[in-house]
Amino acid sequence: MPEAARLLKIAPLSIRRWLGGYTYRNGDEAVKMPPLWQPQLPAYEDHIELGFRDLIELLMIKGFLDAGLTLITIRNCLEYARECVDDDRPFSTRRFRTDGRTIFLESLRQTGEDEVLDLRKRQYVIRQVIDRTFKDLDLADDIVARWRPFNGKQSIVVDPKRAFGQPIAAEFGIPTVTLADAVVAEGSIPRVCALYDVPASVVSDAVDFEQSLLAA
Template identity: 65%
Template sequence: MGFYTVPDAARLLKIPAKNINRWLGGYRFRHGETQTEMPPLWRPQLPPADDHIEIGFRDLIELRFVDAFLTGGLALQTIRRCIAYARECLQEERPFSTNRFRTDGRTIFLESATGTEHEKVLDLRRRQYVIKKVIEQTFKDLDIEDDTVKRWRPYKGRLSIVIDPERAFGQPIAAGHGVPTVALADAVAAEGSVERVGRLFEVPADVVRDAVAYEKLLRAA
């Protein structure tokens, strides 16, 4: 199912680690004299290790959706309601990373707003285009099998680089060869030649270049 620490996930998703800890660990906030405790958005696939959150591949993809919706202007409480409603409708603990959500996500968002204040429902309806765009863009580089997301092609959606929970513990690799992108990038830095590294690892030079470019993007985040 893949294995990621919070710093791993933060690096791959380009999300602050503190956000991931809040979303999957819950948090408290105080308003005046009242302290409110917010539960996690969902329970991670893996148990915690030494009180540190450990997450699986499906968690990683769900976090990617949460961040994309927040970036699109939706409130976390709106996303929280949607997750709860989608979990009930789809009978999936992690509903965003399913094929049903790809097809019905916009409807699920709007239906989850039923019962809230009229103004908020109207505001959410104005955001239908945003919701649709986020869903389409976020699924664009995901591979679906058996109605759930199985792989992520994180470098511009190209086939050369893949994050697959069944390979290399879900770390980014050269898709057709299984070599971690970080190993290829480090080798190019040491050898000074993409072509030489390609020969050493038996990986095409264009795939090595993609691995180097991808790792550079991650390090710049």
């Protein structure tokens, strides 16, 4: 979970609440909110462990939250989307890429939220979030298979089948953190290029990507 929080630039506590559930008080009543979904991997010593598709679902949720939608609105959409897509993680499917706006708006109508929201504005926001997020994702067999997390650049990829899902230099398979740390240790990009036999542009992208995570 800490690695997911780092990559997504989300507070770890938020992820813990979303995927572990939480309780809040409404007057004298304690209200228990269930997890948005059950993570792909079993918990390890009470620590939440996430799979790749969990990561992508969280990426989409972050996009909706950043666009001003509330978590309860997103929760309602998620529940309705599961029925439409027939998948426990609908936001990371090809179907949501093509029909997500329609699914989202229909969920608003079913819950009555369309009466209190500016639907014309929301339609644009929802479509924008879906398009912007999927622009940086690669699909295979109707499911998101890879994420290009550095502004969509092809040089860096998160692929669950490679390097245990760490961000890596796509062509060379070297973790970006390894290249970035090597630049600090060696004092120059050219020396790291020689050590790992990779182009300077790849090392530079790895450094910039890791710095962008630290700056978040």
